[in-house]
Amino acid sequence: MFNLAHPHLPLQVVEPRSAEEAVRVVRDAAARGERVYPVGTGHGWTHAIEGGVALLTRRLAGVVVDAGMQVARIGAGATWADVLAAAAPHGLAPLAGSAPGVGAVGYLLGGGLSPLGRSFGWASDFVRSAEIVTGRGELLTVSATSHPDLFAALLGGKHLPGVVTSVELGLVELATVYGGGLFFDAADAERVLTEWAVWSALVPDQVNTSAALMRLPDLDTVPTPLRGRFVVHLRLAVVGDAQLAAALVEPLRKLADPIVDTVAELPVAALGAIHADPDQPMPALEAGALLRDFDPAAAAALLAVAGPQVEVPLAVVEVRRLGGRLARAPQRPDSVLGRDAAYGLFVVSAPVPELFAGPVPTAVAALATAMAPWASGGFQPNFVGSLNQPTALDGAWPAGVRERLEHVRxxxxxxxxxGH
Ligand SMILES: Cc1cc2nc3c(=O)[nH]c(=O)nc-3n(C[C@H](O)[C@H](O)[C@H](O)COP(=O)(O)OP(=O)(O)OC[C@H]3O[C@@H](n4cnc5c(N)ncnc54)[C@H](O)[C@@H]3O)c2cc1C
Structure with missing residues (x-):
């Protein structure tokens, strides 16, 4: 489990090696009146599992690429690192997330916001079919034409009434991006975040970008010039000609002298280098919200509660630019949330459990109040956490989608x- 904040206490842990074994697990648990909790890499659990059966998918982890069909068959335990590595030799790529260690299936169930999303869409737009063991213990193949309502729930509906055992995912033709990060000093935070807010609102769809206020630990795992510092991290992934991409990024490089500049032509298999998210398990509390806008006034409001002048136990406060192809209407019924938002906000606490009871929730509440004027009122299932209201997601789906999800369940x- 990646997030260690929630100590899980299942009665039993099982690791099926095939869809048929997963069927037996679900049927046996149902016969005993117990719940089954599907577990991927544990990046997304916002509460502890208590009782029941934890079904770990990690032994269902094969990835097979059919280059001609531009499709990968992904076992439910595969991580994005596995899929990126299998697709890259064919000049293909999945719309992976920022952290290669995240489980592909758990991410797809939430829609999947890739650092390439503005250029290609939500990752779940590329799901062609999936195998699911339902709560009734039936093994179904679902697609737009087979059990279409369950398929629509799989595409962004997050908490599925079943265990996904594999997915067929379309890949995009992409070998490299112009990408990486620009890290700026605390002294430049106001200028950098304000100008990024203006710049990011106007960029074409080929530009994918986010900005993070980061309080980096003084640890060997952090590059020397960044250790123990507050930085503003601008993340970039630009698709297309590298020279044109460099020209698009140039205004950001001129904002101030970056402490570190890693933006260069990058093999897409190394996508994880763009955000450079932590890859070791740690405890953290999280919260998120969708924003209808992020203008200079929003940048100022964010800095007032999370900037370098305030002491808050927040490791990362990030703002991801959405829009572009993420705003495109779906080609088939789905349950993806976030198509109508311009930006997404996500907060990760310092990994210090002693601060989880008071200081962290207080800091996150102040941040939510400060950002309320820009909040759309919506939420993205992959970017909510235990510091969101437990019911935040319930109201996030439009009524028609919510009814369909309830009917499917x-x-x-x-x-x-x-259980989830
Ligand atoms: C460092 C970090 C970076 C991230 N970056 C991104 C990003 O760029 N874009 C993005 O969209 N999201 C991102 N996320 C969020 C991530 O996609 C979700 O947390 C996702 O749920 C993680 O998948 P997992 O394999 O860890 O699932 P888990 O945390 O194990 O499970 C999360 C939920 O999914 C369910 N689930 C998992 N596997 C299955 C299955 N086989 N069948 C049925 N249900 C299942 C679980 O029951 C649970 O409810 C990030 C998270 C972290 C911690």
């Missing part, structure tokens, strides 16, 4: 065997 898991 009642039909495929009437006894509520699958």
């Amino acid at each position: 009642e039909h495929h898991d009437p006894a509520g065997v699958i």
Whole structure:
């Protein structure tokens, strides 16, 4: 489990090696009146599992690429690192997330916001079919034409009434991006974040970008010039000609002298270098919200509560630019949230459990109040955490989608065997 903040206490842990074994696990648990909790890499659990059966998917982890069809068959335990590595030799790439260690399936269930998303869309737009063991213990192949309602729930509906055992995912033709990070000093934070807010609102769809206020630990794992510092980290992934991409990024390089500049032509298999997210398990509390805008006034409001002048136990406060192809209407029914938001906000606490009871929630509440004028009122399932209201997501889906999700749950898991 990547996030160690929630100590899990299942009665049993199982690691099926095939879809058929997963069927047996679900049927046996149902017969005992126990719940089954599907677990990927544990990046996304916002609470502890108590009782029941934790079904770890890590032994269902093969990736097979059909280069001609531009598709990868992904076992439910595969990480994005596995899929990126399997696709790269064919000049292909999945719309992976920022951290290669994240489980591909857990991410796809939330829609999947890739650092390439503005250029190509939500990762779940590329799902062609999936195998699911439903709460009734049936093994189904779902697609736009087979069990279409369950398929639509899989595409961004997050808490599925079943265990996904594999997915067929379309890949994009992409070998390199112009990408990486620009790290700026605390003294430049106001200028950098304000100008990034203006710049990011106007960039074409080929530009993918986010900005993070980071309080980096004084550890060997952090590059020397960044250790123990507050920095503003501008992340970039520009698709297309590298020279044109460099010209698009140039205004950011001129904002101030970056402490570190890693932006260069990058093999897409090394996508994880852009955000450089931590890859070791740690405890953290999180919260997120979608924003309808992020203008210079929003940048100022954010800095007032999380900038270098304030002492807050927040390791990362990030703002990701959405829009572009992420705003495109879906080609088939789905449950993705975030198409209508311009930016997404996500907060990760310092990894210090002693601060989880008071200081962290207080800092996050202040941040939510400060950003309220720009909040859309919506949420993205991959970017909510235990510091969001437990019901935040319930109201996030439009009524028609919510009814469909409820209907799918009642039909495929009437006894509520699958827990999340
Ligand atoms: C460092 C970091 C970076 C991230 N970057 C991104 C990003 O760039 N874009 C983005 O969209 N998200 C991102 N996320 C969020 C991430 O996509 C979600 O947390 C996702 O749920 C993680 O998948 P997992 O394999 O860790 O699932 P887990 O944390 O194990 O599970 C999360 C939820 O998914 C369910 N689930 C998992 N596997 C299955 C399955 N096989 N069948 C049915 N249900 C299942 C679980 O039951 C649980 O409810 C990031 C998270 C972290 C911690």
